[in-house]
Amino acid sequence: MYPLVRVTLLALLVTLASNAVAQDVSRAVELEQRRQKKISESRPESRPLVEKTLLWMQEKKIQEKLETPGAGFKGIRPKFGGLSTGSGFAFGLQYDRVRMLDGQFDFSMLGAASLIQYQLYQLKFDFPRLANEKAFFSLTGRRRAMPREDYFGPGPNSVKDTRTSYLYEDTTAEIRGGIRPIRWTHIGGGVDWVGINVGTGTDPRFPSTEQLFTEAIAPGVDQQTDFLKYNLSAAVDTRDSQGNPRRGGYYGVNHTIYDDRKLGRYSFQRTEMELQQYIPFSAGHRVIAARFGVSLDDPKTGSRVPFYLQKSLGGSNDLRGFREFRFRDLNQMIGNLEYRWEAWSGLDMAIFADAGKVFADRKEFDFNNLENSYGFGFRFNTAKNVFWRIDLARSREGTRAFLKFENVF
Amino acid sequence: MLVLSRSGEGQVFRSDDPLKIDNDTKRIAKPLRRKINDYYDFLENTFLKPGDRKSVRAVNVNTLGEVPDSSWFTNRIGTIPITPQSLTQAANRGTGPVGPLTIVEGKTQGVTPGFRVQDSKGEVYFIKFDPATNPEMATAAEMISSKFYYALGYNVAEYYIVNFNLEDLKISAEAKVTNELDEQKPLTRQFVEKLLSTIARNSDGSIRAMASKLIPGGIGPFKFYGTRADDGNDLFPHEHRRELRGYYIFCSWLNHDDSRSINTLDAYDEQGFVKHYLLDFGSTLGSGSVIAQKLRPGNEYMWEAGPTFGRLFSLGLWMPGWVSVRYPNYPSLGRIESEFFQPHKWKPEYPNAAFLNMDVEDAFWATRLLMMFTDDDIRLATSTGKLSNPEAEAYLSRILIERRNKIGNYWLRQVSSLDGFLVTDGSLLFEDLLVKYGFEQKRRSHKVSFSAFDNANGNRKDLGGSVETDSTTVSLPASLTTAPENSFFVVTLSANTHATDVFLKRTAGALRIVGVQRK
Numbered sequence: 001m002y003p004l005v006r007v008t009l010l011a012l013l014v015t016l017a018s019n020a021v022a023q024d025v026s027r028a029v030e031l032e033q034r035r036q037k038k039i040s041e042s043r044p045e046s047r048p049l050v051e052k053t054l055l056w057m058q059e060k061k062i063q064e065k066l067e068t069p070g071a072g073f074k075g076i077r078p079k080f081g082g083l084s085t086g087s088g089f090a091f092g093l094q095y096d097r098v099r100m101l102d103g104q105f106d107f108s109m110l111g112a113a114s115l116i117q118y119q120l121y122q123l124k125f126d127f128p129r130l131a132n133e134k135a136f137f138s139l140t141g142r143r144r145a146m147p148r149e150d151y152f153g154p155g156p157n158s159v160k161d162t163r164t165s166y167l168y169e170d171t172t173a174e175i176r177g178g179i180r181p182i183r184w185t186h187i188g189g190g191v192d193w194v195g196i197n198v199g200t201g202t203d204p205r206f207p208s209t210e211q212l213f214t215e216a217i218a219p220g221v222d223q224q225t226d227f228l229k230y231n232l233s234a235a236v237d238t239r240d241s242q243g244n245p246r247r248g249g250y251y252g253v254n255h256t257i258y259d260d261r262k263l264g265r266y267s268f269q270r271t272e273m274e275l276q277q278y279i280p281f282s283a284g285h286r287v288i289a290a291r292f293g294v295s296l297d298d299p300k301t302g303s304r305v306p307f308y309l310q311k312s313l314g315g316s317n318d319l320r321g322f323r324e325f326r327f328r329d330l331n332q333m334i335g336n337l338e339y340r341w342e343a344w345s346g347l348d349m350a351i352f353a354d355a356g357k358v359f360a361d362r363k364e365f366d367f368n369n370l371e372n373s374y375g376f377g378f379r380f381n382t383a384k385n386v387f388w389r390i391d392l393a394r395s396r397e398g399t400r401a402f403l404k405f406e407n408v409f
Numbered sequence: 410m411l412v413l414s415r416s417g418e419g420q421v422f423r424s425d426d427p428l429k430i431d432n433d434t435k436r437i438a439k440p441l442r443r444k445i446n447d448y449y450d451f452l453e454n455t456f457l458k459p460g461d462r463k464s465v466r467a468v469n470v471n472t473l474g475e476v477p478d479s480s481w482f483t484n485r486i487g488t489i490p491i492t493p494q495s496l497t498q499a500a501n502r503g504t505g506p507v508g509p510l511t512i513v514e515g516k517t518q519g520v521t522p523g524f525r526v527q528d529s530k531g532e533v534y535f536i537k538f539d540p541a542t543n544p545e546m547a548t549a550a551e552m553i554s555s556k557f558y559y560a561l562g563y564n565v566a567e568y569y570i571v572n573f574n575l576e577d578l579k580i581s582a583e584a585k586v587t588n589e590l591d592e593q594k595p596l597t598r599q600f601v602e603k604l605l606s607t608i609a610r611n612s613d614g615s616i617r618a619m620a621s622k623l624i625p626g627g628i629g630p631f632k633f634y635g636t637r638a639d640d641g642n643d644l645f646p647h648e649h650r651r652e653l654r655g656y657y658i659f660c661s662w663l664n665h666d667d668s669r670s671i672n673t674l675d676a677y678d679e680q681g682f683v684k685h686y687l688l689d690f691g692s693t694l695g696s697g698s699v700i701a702q703k704l705r706p707g708n709e710y711m712w713e714a715g716p717t718f719g720r721l722f723s724l725g726l727w728m729p730g731w732v733s734v735r736y737p738n739y740p741s742l743g744r745i746e747s748e749f750f751q752p753h754k755w756k757p758e759y760p761n762a763a764f765l766n767m768d769v770e771d772a773f774w775a776t777r778l779l780m781m782f783t784d785d786d787i788r789l790a791t792s793t794g795k796l797s798n799p800e801a802e803a804y805l806s807r808i809l810i811e812r813r814n815k816i817g818n819y820w821l822r823q824v825s826s827l828d829g830f831l832v833t834d835g836s837l838l839f840e841d842l843l844v845k846y847g848f849e850q851k852r853r854s855h856k857v858s859f860s861a862f863d864n865a866n867g868n869r870k871d872l873g874g875s876v877e878t879d880s881t882t883v884s885l886p887a888s889l890t891t892a893p894e895n896s897f898f899v900v901t902l903s904a905n906t907h908a909t910d911v912f913l914k915r916t917a918g919a920l921r922i923v924g925v926q927r928k
Binding site: 026035041046054286339342343344349 | 423424425426428430431432433435437438440441443444446447448449453637638639640641642643644704705711712713716717718720721724725728732733
């Protein structure tokens with residue numbers, strides 16, 4: 001027999017023999033062998049980078065530190081946005097200490113600026129939970145600089161092309177207090193001192209306001225003043241959540257006296273009312289949300305309301321098809337109607353219609369000559385808050401898109 | 410693979426088949442504790458489809474299609490008698506915490522407020538409470554569901570409903586609480602009172618709570634796919650374990666939408682192996698832990714493209730049927746019903762690899778166990794929730810009975826419903842579960858055929874003599890009953906599109922059933 005054939009036959013016999021042995025291996029023994037092998041190869045668990053990062057953020061409580069007042073890194077948190085409309089991307093730092101003095105006292109300090117030099121500095125001493133959370137009191141100091149505020153001229157007939165910009169700066173010392181006799185009510189008041197400066201706007205695309213509008217048209221454009229503000233407010237709030245309401249309503253009135261302490265030319269009183277109603281159906285998966293607001297100014301005899309304090313209309317929170325601050329006058333009314341529906345648990349859709357106007361004479365307080373806009377929006381939300389809102393709105397002046405980090409109402 | 414596999418290495422049936430115990434309790438080094446990130450778990454399971462999604466049979470079943478006892482599962486109902494005492498006792502090995510209770514740690518984070526307490530015997534428990542809007546709801550749900558899961562065979566903690574007065578609660582001098590600012594603060598009575606001011610109280614002012622006994626050796630949750638690289642005993646991919654695939658059936662029954670990794674626990678046993686537990690049943694039945702269960706859970710994933718775009722583009726004019734379901738007003742139950750419930754359409758919060766791999770055999774295995782709970786068993790387990798409203802308790806029992814029946818009537822039809830095979834006196838005996846449980850009134854006719862089976866290669870040779878019968882007893886031919894030792898045969902019972910192969914082995918002078926495969 002050739003050696004090669006002998007070797008092949010021998011190999012075949014060995015294979016058959018080993019197969020026979022394998023066939024005798026019981027199920028339990030086979031599993032035992034596999035486990036023994038795995039134990040010998042045991043190694044620590046590995047995770048994908050994304051999961052590792054999220055776990056690190058979870059363990060270090062990064063999200064909580066960014067969002068929770070008093071948390072942060074030794075109390076300091078970054079602040080993104082939150083300056084006035086049109087300020088552009090803003091960044092700042094906030095320092096909070098909360099629930100001091102037996103849980104009664106919160107302290108916060110904030111500084112923020114935007115890429116186009118809007119600035120905000122604020123110091124607040126807050127007692128929001130007095131008398132078993134039935135009373136509140138706060139002291140606030142604030143400094144703001146807003147170098148590119150828009151002004152289009154007074155009244156409902158102002159022209160889009162007469163857009164100007166101005167610098168608005170104010171320094172405020174504010175005392176506020178009030179009571180919540182029952183959980184869903186609020187009665188409060190306050191006294192503020194506000195020092196205001198208005199100057200040349202820095203928006204290079206448009207003329208500065210004083211170049212286009214005189215004191216006669218835009219009161220206060222030449223000389224600014226200091227105010228003492230006295231405020232009284234009351235509200236009933238039955239909304240199921242303030243950040244993302246689906247049922248209930250908000251009904252508030254607010255009266256403010258602006259007392260010109262420096263020039264004596266710009267004193268006035270303002271009365272505001274706001275009504276919101278949320279009507280759920282389909283077990284809350286669809287909601288009709290309605291808002292109506294009115295603001296009426298009453299200048300003291302011989303006084304005028306400065307243009308920069310006149311109520312405005314236009315922008316992401318009221319008449320959405322128009323640019324921010326598009327209309328200004330002594331009086332303003334606005335109505336919003338939204339049909340919201342849940343697309344999924346983290347996203348509500350909305351179609352909306354806005355109507356409103358500004359007017360100089362209270363006799364025009366009617367539903368004639370309303371400006372209107374309409375559109376649709378995406379509301380990314382949690383059960384309690386809308387954290388990202390995209391609205392697209394159309395009006396006679398074109399289409400506008402907004403990306404906001406808060407609900408509209 | 411334990412079942413009917415040759416793998417080119419050995420016989421189809423091994424000498425120890427069918428395996429009753431999968432000995433996965435070999436001593437190993439203690440694995441590192443691992444955490445699961447909620448967001449990642451949601452994103453991964455929703456968008457990345459983790460685990461092996463090949464359509465393969467469960468890999469940890471024995472040749473009878475059953476799940477052997479292991480560190481994951483212990484056969485109880487259907488294997489050992491479930492007495493009223495064993496059903497209500499479940500995993501509990503004592504009488505629960507013995508007062509006074511001393512808080513040793515507080516918890517303000519997570520879905521529900523709670524404490525870690527030590528009783529007078531030094532045992533440690535976690536205690537959780539009911540929301541003020543739904544007294545008894547979460548504690549009853551946790552209690553009742555734990556009884557069922559234990560009887561079904563899963564490892565669960567010891568759960569006890571306790572009542573105590575706030576003033577009887579002691580606070581350890583060393584007790585700390587980690588607040589939402591991630592600060593560890595001494596736990597004060599004032600803090601405890603404030604935390605407990607938002608929870609439900611009994612009519613006499615006392616507090617009802619759920620006390621779950623600490624499982625020692627916890628090393629974090631298990632995932633519903635893959636295996637742990639640092640646990641040598643963990644051999645079978647979790648997405649192909651029958652008790653995890655079939656867990657879907659039980660979750661659908663109990664509306665356990667929160668049946669995800671975060672509510673499981675691997676614990677390193679003192680004997681040196683990892684034992685796998687199900688935890689936290691607060692979001693079962695009609696409970697959503699801190700609120701009555703919402704309408705969506707159980708009906709739709711948190712994110713599901715089809716319904717989302719349907720609602721989005723229809724301007725919300727189209728809404729799924731679950732939005733319109735009406736529930737009776739039982740605050741202690743939350744929201745659970747049986748009319749709208751469709752067993753095969755039920756969904757957890759987000760996709761689960763093991764659930765998605767469930768095949769009709771997995772479903773049959775689980776449904777068979779579920780159907781073993783009698784109406785009285787269900788009423789008895791429901792009574793452990795100690796619901797003060799007898800109407801609510803009766804309603805819940807009725808709903809669970811109806812949901813059980815719906816599950817049985819659906820899943821037992823997806824594969825051959827024959828079961829309970831037994832060889833005696835030269836005959837093969839069996840029962841039809843559809844008839845047994847009243848889903849069919851009449852026994853169906855079956856074609857019965859006989860084959861010789863070559864255990865070395867899996868080949869079959871028809872022996873002839875096939876018969877058509879509607880009886881549940883089939884006389885076996887002499888060629889089977891007088892065959893030589895170690896001969897293998899297959900009896901195939903076919904009806905409509907389904908068939909069952911029953912594998913017999915002649916051993917010790919008798920025919921023994923060594924395998925069952927349903928098609």
